[in-house]
Amino acid sequence: MATGATLIGSLRWRSVTSMAAAALLLPLSLGALIFFFELQYVFFGYIGISAASLAITYLILGSLIERQGTAPVVDRYWVEVSNTLGRISQWLCGGVVAWAVFSIVQGMPAYPTVLALAVASVCWLWGAWRTQNELLAYGAIFGLFSTALTGCVAIANVPLTANSIVSFCIVAYCFLLYGINILVSQSARVKSQVFLKPSYYSALALPLALAVSIPFNERGPAAFLLLATGSFYLAVSHRSQTRWTIYVAAGLLNFAIYMWLPLASSLSGIYQLYVIPAAITVMVIAHLHRQELKPQVLSSIRLTVSGAILAVSSFESLYSKDSSSLLLFFVVLLLSLAGIVAGIALRIKPFIYTGLAFLIMNVVFQVGLQFQLQGGIVRAVILIVIGIAVLSVMVFFNIHRERILQQYRVFLADQNWE
Numbered sequence: 001m002a003t004g005a006t007l008i009g010s011l012r013w014r015s016v017t018s019m020a021a022a023a024l025l026l027p028l029s030l031g032a033l034i035f036f037f038e039l040q041y042v043f044f045g046y047i048g049i050s051a052a053s054l055a056i057t058y059l060i061l062g063s064l065i066e067r068q069g070t071a072p073v074v075d076r077y078w079v080e081v082s083n084t085l086g087r088i089s090q091w092l093c094g095g096v097v098a099w100a101v102f103s104i105v106q107g108m109p110a111y112p113t114v115l116a117l118a119v120a121s122v123c124w125l126w127g128a129w130r131t132q133n134e135l136l137a138y139g140a141i142f143g144l145f146s147t148a149l150t151g152c153v154a155i156a157n158v159p160l161t162a163n164s165i166v167s168f169c170i171v172a173y174c175f176l177l178y179g180i181n182i183l184v185s186q187s188a189r190v191k192s193q194v195f196l197k198p199s200y201y202s203a204l205a206l207p208l209a210l211a212v213s214i215p216f217n218e219r220g221p222a223a224f225l226l227l228a229t230g231s232f233y234l235a236v237s238h239r240s241q242t243r244w245t246i247y248v249a250a251g252l253l254n255f256a257i258y259m260w261l262p263l264a265s266s267l268s269g270i271y272q273l274y275v276i277p278a279a280i281t282v283m284v285i286a287h288l289h290r291q292e293l294k295p296q297v298l299s300s301i302r303l304t305v306s307g308a309i310l311a312v313s314s315f316e317s318l319y320s321k322d323s324s325s326l327l328l329f330f331v332v333l334l335l336s337l338a339g340i341v342a343g344i345a346l347r348i349k350p351f352i353y354t355g356l357a358f359l360i361m362n363v364v365f366q367v368g369l370q371f372q373l374q375g376g377i378v379r380a381v382i383l384i385v386i387g388i389a390v391l392s393v394m395v396f397f398n399i400h401r402e403r404i405l406q407q408y409r410v411f412l413a414d415q416n417w418e
Contacts, residue, residue: 003332016080023088027054037151048099049194055123063130086127090136093120097143100150110154117147128194137198145173145206145289147156155280160213164221170206170226177203178236204236204245219259226256243288250281275312278304306339310358332362333386 003025010018023378030050033053042220043050062085065078096116103113121143141187152158152166160166181199185193206298207229216222230252237245286293288356336359343351363386 003158010081010408014077014390016077016084020084023058023085025090027051035170046112048096049104049112049119050094051099052096052116052119052123055089055096056119057087058092059123059126062089066130081130086131089123091272093139093143095124096120100146101122110150113150113154114147117143117150121147129191132191132194134194134198137195138202141177141202148173154228162215162217163213164215164218167210167221168213168228169227170209170213171225171232173231174203174206174232177206178232184384185384188205200257203232207232223259226252226259229307230256245286245402246288250284253279275309299350302348303354304356306351307358310335310339310354314358314362327364333359336362337412 001020006018006025007022009015010022013197021149026332027050062082065085066082100113100117120142124136125140126142127133127142148169149160149166153160158165177199181205182197184196184199187193210225210229214222230249233245233249233252236242239250254277258274259276261273282305283302286298286305290298310332313328313335336355339351340359343349343353343355348362
């Protein structure tokens with residue numbers, strides 16, 4: 001009776017406050033009806049879905065009333081009533097979330113709780129579109145995320161911690177949010193821009209949940225998930241040109257690689273694998289800050305990093321006495337030649353200097369050790385091939401001496417080299 005009276009009073013005297021009172025009294029009257037018929041034990045586990053249903057009902061009524069208030073002329077009473085019903089709907093959705101947490105802790109029926117969270121998320125999504133409120137957009141994004149997690153726990157009996165399925169869902173949701181962000185940024189609809197910032201910042205923040213969900217005791221799934229997360233941040237950095245996402249991506253990719261390095265190193269016997277990922281990361285970071293660093297500092301970093309890779313490789317090649325020494329010798333030659341080629345291609349002198357220095361040093365040392373170590377014939381063949389190549393270069397140099405010297409002087413005078 002009180003609900004009906006306040007509703008009639010609101011319509012009769014055009015009171016928005018009375019309409020709000022009627023909207024708040026309606027769930028109380030429904031609850032009193034349940035207690036009157038002693039059905040509280042039956043409906044106790046379904047309070048959340050009941051509140052969510054009432055919330056979306058108010059939202060639908062508010063949308064219909066809003067049309068009534070704006071056609072053919074603006075009627076402020078109906079507009080205010082629509083806004084009031086929208087706010088009450090949002091409060092009810094907040095109550096649904098609190099009830100969902102309580103019901104999960106108490107072990108109540110799972111399906112109504114998951115459905116209630118889904119309906120509340122849809123209400124927030126719709127409310128964000130109607131009112132252009134970014135807070136509601138954040139609520140919708142995390143509400144849908146909570147719905148998925150609640151479904152995993154309550155329905156599928158999947159643990160949230162140390163579980164690869166949950167971690168994969170988190171990474172997939174981040175990619176989905178970022179895809180939505182790209183679509184929204186390219187959309188011509190003005191109202192869709194309310195989801196631009198929430199989708200972007202939520203996608204960047206959600207991977208924090210992986211700290212408790214990734215099963216680090218399982219090397220394969222954990223490394224794959226870290227690589228996927230690093231790839232996500234790389235995609236973000238490529239489009240947004242933000243440096244900190246590159247650093248996060250580099251850290252995650254190195255973490256994933258180093259999880260597999262003990263196994264790879266034990267199988268191959270190549271311990272410079274521990275140095276190469278970190279060294280490349282330092283090179284990339286130095287390259288990103290090349291405009292802020294002095295040329296001497298940048299050259300020193302490049303010399304140190306490339307020298308560290310080749311020094312570890314040379315040490316293993318020279319002091320290895322087992323059957324893998326031939327492989328290590330071949331690897332250090334390839335790395336030295338790769339450094340020279342990279343220096344020429346990128347026009348970076350430190351790479352050329354370190355590559356040449358370690359190439360000559362390894363060839364000289366291997367000439368003295370080739371007949372004392374296993375695989376001496378094969379080493380001799382490799383060295384003969386390298387010697388023939390060096391002789392060919394010397395012959396070519398003598399034929400084109402003047403032109404090469406001229407190019408060398410241009411090489412020294414060129415300011416574009418780093």
